Amino acid sequence: MAAKPQQTGRRKKKPAQMAVITDCCTGCAGSPVCQTLCPVENCMQLIHDDQSNPFGYIWVDPLKCIGCKQCISQGPNREGMESLYLIGCPWDAIQMTPTDQVEKAYGTLEY
Ligand code: SF4
Numbered sequence: 001m002a003a004k005p006q007q008t009g010r011r012k013k014k015p016a017q018m019a020v021i022t023d024c025c026t027g028c029a030g031s032p033v034c035q036t037l038c039p040v041e042n043c044m045q046l047i048h049d050d051q052s053n054p055f056g057y058i059w060v061d062p063l064k065c066i067g068c069k070q071c072i073s074q075g076p077n078r079e080g081m082e083s084l085y086l087i088g089c090p091w092d093a094i095q096m097t098p099t100d101q102v103e104k105a106y107g108t109l110e111y
């Protein structure tokens with residue numbers, strides 16, 4: 001029997017946009033809401049930074065993000081949903097950014 005290909009967790013296709021975390025990230029007091037919404041394992045990682053933020057901040061692995069927007073702040077009147085509650089990042093700290101802009105800033109991403 002052929003060996004199963006190794007799961008890398010990287011996306012198969014480069015998305016048109018991806019999540020970028022801004023300075024507004026508070027680390028959600030050590031329990032990041034965004035991590036619970038992201039469907040990709042280890043895509044959103046909590047980086048500890050005792051000096052500037054005791055709860056750390058989130059870093060999105062640009063090789064794993066599929067641009068699904070599950071993590072971003074979405075208000076109660078979002079399209080197709082009937083909910084009184086805000087979902088996604090409570091601090092509006094996640095910006096969906098065109099991938100070519102991310103690559104301009106950080107270099108070409110392999111995938
Ligand atoms: S939900 Fe927002 S504020 Fe909370 S850890 Fe994630 S990006 Fe940071």
Ligand code: SF4
Pocket residue numbers: 018019037038039040043044060064065066067068069070071072
């Ligand atoms: S856009 Fe989707 S894959 Fe990317 S960080 Fe947010 S929830 Fe995860």
